[in-house]
Amino acid sequence: xxxxxxxxxxxxxxxxxxxxxxxxxxxxxxxxxxxxxxxxxxxxxxxxxxxxxxxxxxxxxxxxxxxxxxxxxxxxxxxxxxxxxxxxxxxxxxxxxxxxxxxxxxxxxxxxxxxxxxxxxxxxxxxxxxxxxxxxxxxxxxxxxxxxxxxxxxxxxxxxxxxxxxxxxxxxxxxxxxxxxxxxxxxxxxxxxxxxxxxxxxxxxxxxxxxxxxxxxxxxxxxxxxxxxxxxxxxxxxxxxxxxxxxxxxxxxxxxxxxxxxxxxxxxxxxxxxxxxxxxxxxxxxxxxxxxxxxxxxxxxxxxxxxxxxxxxxxxxxx
Amino acid sequence: xxxxxxxxxxxxxxxxxxxxxxxxxxxxxxxxxxxxxxxxxxxxxxxxxxxxxxxxxxxxxxxxxxxxxxxxxxxxxxxxxxxxxxxxxxxxxxxxxxxxxxxxxxxxxxxxxxxxxxxxxxxxxxxxxxxxxxxxxxxxxxxxxxxxxxxxxxxxxxxxxxxxxxxxxxxxxxxxxxxxxxxxxxxxxxxxxxxxxxxxxxxxxxxxxxxxxxxxxxxxxxxxxxxxxxxxxxxxxxxxxxxxxxxxxxxxxxxxxxxxxx
Numbered sequence: 001x002x003x004x005x006x007x008x009x010x011x012x013x014x015x016x017x018x019x020x021x022x023x024x025x026x027x028x029x030x031x032x033x034x035x036x037x038x039x040x041x042x043x044x045x046x047x048x049x050x051x052x053x054x055x056x057x058x059x060x061x062x063x064x065x066x067x068x069x070x071x072x073x074x075x076x077x078x079x080x081x082x083x084x085x086x087x088x089x090x091x092x093x094x095x096x097x098x099x100x101x102x103x104x105x106x107x108x109x110x111x112x113x114x115x116x117x118x119x120x121x122x123x124x125x126x127x128x129x130x131x132x133x134x135x136x137x138x139x140x141x142x143x144x145x146x147x148x149x150x151x152x153x154x155x156x157x158x159x160x161x162x163x164x165x166x167x168x169x170x171x172x173x174x175x176x177x178x179x180x181x182x183x184x185x186x187x188x189x190x191x192x193x194x195x196x197x198x199x200x201x202x203x204x205x206x207x208x209x210x211x212x213x214x215x216x217x218x219x220x221x222x223x224x225x226x227x228x229x230x231x232x233x234x235x236x237x238x239x240x241x242x243x244x245x246x247x248x249x250x251x252x253x254x255x256x257x258x259x260x261x262x263x264x265x266x267x268x269x270x271x272x273x274x275x276x277x278x279x280x281x282x283x284x285x286x287x288x289x290x291x292x293x294x295x296x297x298x299x300x301x302x303x304x305x306x307x308x309x310x311x312x313x314x315x316x317x318x319x
Numbered sequence: 320x321x322x323x324x325x326x327x328x329x330x331x332x333x334x335x336x337x338x339x340x341x342x343x344x345x346x347x348x349x350x351x352x353x354x355x356x357x358x359x360x361x362x363x364x365x366x367x368x369x370x371x372x373x374x375x376x377x378x379x380x381x382x383x384x385x386x387x388x389x390x391x392x393x394x395x396x397x398x399x400x401x402x403x404x405x406x407x408x409x410x411x412x413x414x415x416x417x418x419x420x421x422x423x424x425x426x427x428x429x430x431x432x433x434x435x436x437x438x439x440x441x442x443x444x445x446x447x448x449x450x451x452x453x454x455x456x457x458x459x460x461x462x463x464x465x466x467x468x469x470x471x472x473x474x475x476x477x478x479x480x481x482x483x484x485x486x487x488x489x490x491x492x493x494x495x496x497x498x499x500x501x502x503x504x505x506x507x508x509x510x511x512x513x514x515x516x517x518x519x520x521x522x523x524x525x526x527x528x529x530x531x532x533x534x535x536x537x538x539x540x541x542x543x544x545x546x547x548x549x550x551x552x553x554x555x556x557x558x559x560x561x562x563x564x565x566x567x568x569x570x571x572x573x574x575x576x577x578x579x580x581x
Contacts, residue, residue, distance in 0.1 A: 033425060086352075174444050181435050185421045188487075191388045192439045193409045235426070239471035244426045 007139035010264070012155050013131040017256040017282060019161040020214035023168055024223060025230035025252020027210050029245055030203050032231040033183050038093065040227035042100035043204065044211040044220055046077035048107025048126070051212060051220070052114050055121050063160045067212055074208035077103055078201075129219035129279035131260070134158065157216045164213045168206055172245075175199070180241060218279040226252060229286035236290075236297040255286035339402040340364050341495040341526035342387065347396030349379070349386045356382050358550045360396070364495070364526050368542030369517055371531040371557075375570050378548040380530040381417065384497045388414055400495060410439050413493030415484045417500055423473045429483050430468040433459055436490030458489040461519075462512045478509030485516050495526040502540075503532065514540060537561060 031040045050073025051066050058065035077099055085095040108123070115122045124130070138144065138153030145151070172179065179199060182189040186196035207227065214223045234247035259282030264275050295302050342364040349357040357379040364370060372380045385391045387398050389405055400408035413436075430452065437451040459465045462482040467475065472483060481501060488496055501513050517540065520527050528545075531537060537544060538557050546552040546560065546569045553565045 033422075035422065177438060177441070177445075177447065178443070180427070180431075181438060184425050184427060184432070185416070185435065187385075187388075187390055187416050187420055188414060188435060189438075190390055191409070191412065191414045192491075193406070194438070239426045239473070240428070241426050241431065 003141040004139065007141055007144055008136050010260075011139065012134045012136040012158055013278070014257070014260050016134050016155070016158045016161060016217045017131055017260055017278065018253050019158070019165050020210075020217040020223075021226050021230070021252035021256035021282065021286075022249050023161065023165050023210045024214055024226035025248045025255075026172065026245055027168065027203070027207050028227035028229075028231040028252075029234070029248050030179070030183055031207065031227060032235060033244075037228050037232075038096060039204070040207060040211075041224050042077065042081070042096045043074055043207050044215075044223045044227070045100040045104035045107075047073045047208055047211055047215075048104050048220055049073050049110055050076075050107075051126065051215065052107055052110040052121075056110070056114050061121060061156075063156060067209065070212035071205065071208055073103065074204065078204065125219075126215060127219050127221055128277065129215065129217050129222060131217055131278045134216070157213075160213050161217070164209055168210070171202075171206075179203075218282060222279050222283045225283035225286050226255070229283070229290050230255065233286070233290045233293045236293040236300045239299070251286065251289050255282050255289060259283070259285040340366070341401060342528065343399045343402075344387065345397045347383070347386055347398065348394040349382050349391060350394050351391075355394075355549065357386065357547075360547070360551045362545060362551060362554060364528065365543045365556075367521075367524070369521050369540065370526075370528045370543040370545060371537045371541040372528060372545045372547060373531055373534060373537060373561075373569065374547040374552075378569075380547055381499050383545075383547060384414075384499055384528070384530065388412065388497065410491075411494040413488040413491040413496040415488045415496065415498040415501055418477065418480055418484065418503070420499075423475075423480060425472065427472060428468065429464065429470050429472060429475070430455055430459065432472055432483055433486045433490050436487035439491060455486070455490050458486040459483075461489060462486045462516060463508070476506065477504050478506040481505050481509050482512050485513060489516065493525070496520060496528070498527065498529040500530050500532060502536070534561075534566065 028040060031037050047070040050069035050071070052069070053073075054066035054069025055061060057069070080099045080103075081092070081095050084090070084098055085092055088095065111121070111123050111126060125133070134155045134157050136144075136150075136153065136155055136158075138150040140150070178189070178194050181192075182194060182196040182199040186200075189196040189199075210227075211220065211223050214226065218226055230248040230251035231244075233251045234244050238244050238247055260278050262276065262285065263278035263281035267273075267275055293301065296304075298304060340363045342362070344360060344362040347357055347360040347362075348355065356377075360383065372383060374380050382391060386393050386396075387405075389398075398405065400412055405412065433455040434447050434452060436458070437447065437455055441447060441451060456465060456468060459468055462485050464479060464482050464486060467479065472480065475483065481503075485498075485501065488498070501517075502510060505513065517527055517529075529541070531541070538561065541557055543555065544557050544561050545554040546565055548569050548571075552569045553560050
């Protein structure tokens, strides 16, 4: 493999996967810590019709219309869930389940129609991701990273994720303390005058944006794994808030790198001439990380709590 | 106040604060999904002493506190702290929620939780400085928890968790405190710590209003009482208000009567 080959084929795919996993991995913390993991599931499904409508309106896979469509769909889903919950008098989980599966189904119907009339959008790509299609033709070697002309030809998916990553991490850093208190104790935050509701909706907004920006990398279904697995893994390893955020990002990136390598290169090492799905392997690796932490985690792992009977972990009452 | 340099305006207001009641509530009505849980409550806090809110389960005791703090929407009514609405008096209002209101598995340390009480003094987007961490540490010392500052909150006993919440409220350096069942399910050491904290707040002239479920101990800890069951049944000094007659009226199933009328 030459530098040129790597920079044209593997670099854009790997960088896209890493950025998607990093953003989703860190944002997923706030779903896991607020005990709203199902929300990630709901959002990533419910944005599908928005993505497709955005595509139909714009006539191409350009970022802004699809982002707009996805955010619109996420808002619609939020309103519908609230309406179903209030007027149907059913529990929130069921309301969420009804709304996001129906919206996803609507998305699938629209998607099949849109795909039939266009070569630019197909169901496989939206549902499972198409990392292999993200190419950087302008690259001629690692030096292209410093070449303005080549950089302007970076794939759209990659630049979208890079911008989203910058904005997301800038905001997470800026509102570090506010996000922490609204996540831990929304009541106290409100009493102190920090608008917990606004932060909640801001979080939902950014999860929607992350889901749409990542869907071309990992697909709209596997993005759930990227939102939940790294944060859940970190939760088994650390009891520190800062470390939790760092580790989940690290596990996300680790899943991306190992998943990509396992999918693209490992079959070749054994003489096979086929490759595995990279987005699929990313999710599998994130699951493997979780499995390892579940068994060997220092405090909450099965070995520590059941086999060695280390310091007992109190599990006090929760809401 | 400890940070009077940055709060010069508030210092000017202090003499005025003393004259106004810490909390005055007029015609407060709250409903969840069209079901009234508090009905036209009028209340003015006493100028000194600790107050207990008593009433049966579902009488709206916690809701009263939450409605005062704008944590649940009010259907009608007006709540004033030292004569002003909450948004102008947030710094003067402290809150100890029920222990079950947060996830104790959350990955934060004891000191980090107590430092959250200082957030009102720290500007938006600014980190918790050493000065505020020290202030939080002092509050932990007051409840006898300084040696556990670095522990994750999930590794504490129920009583220790209650003391963390208490220390966090102290860190708010408020003038009026709302506490939701601070004595619920605590050990003897914590009970003493809670009493000590209540006493010292009382000595400093702060107003404290606690939801309290144990009628037997109301007279031991509190000097005033607010008796609620959907409406206000009575309020005033414990000695004259917590009478057999008022207790019977408070704990009788008045919820049904009012629902029919509503």
